[in-house]
Amino acid sequence: EAAVTQSPRSKVAVTGGKVTLSCHQTNNHDYMYWYRQDTGHGLRLIHYSYVADSTEKGDIPDGYKASRPSQENFSLILELASLSQTAVYFCASSDARGFSGNTLYFGEGSRLIVV
């Protein structure tokens, strides 16, 4: 049974619209992450969180917000979606020891197309 689940799995959004990608984990992990995947770039970190009600900026946070209302849930919010945000988004979780010593467990990905 999947321990990290994302929704929606696929979405078409209109430029300028608001998009919320949701992630739920049952790993009992403290750390959660949002990555985006683009051809030729591998995965790049957008936002992460190590505790509920707190989020941190990753390497490419511009244009994105994040929300961690509970240990299990982590959302990525695009307030004004743009064409450049068309990508596949992955959520991941890892245990409480911080980045060191962590193995990442990924969700199945959410494909976002902005038109």
Place this chain on the structure above:
Amino acid sequence: GDKVKQSPSALSLQEGTNSALRCNFSIAATTVQWFLQNPRGSLINLFYLVPGTKENGRLKSTFNSKESYSTLHIRDAQLEDSGTYFCAAEANSAGNKLTFGIGTRVLVRP
């Protein structure tokens, strides 16, 4: 990207043969993780490595921090090994966040 370089970019293997993938780091990597993205798009964690070697079935991975590289060996390749393999390095200079390579696409042929 440039901080984590994977080679080759693509690889075609006959079923039953062996091969090796490599990651070179221009950052002082402290740990390395290897992932397989299967044809459905799912990312599966294969290895988490501190300097040294780990083996799991037909896969074996080595991380040499002094020479800044990691390898992933596939033995007796099977069709289900097809996909894109990513390595990711953790470094103090990157705030201990993972930096991913752009992947090696592997196709195993019958």
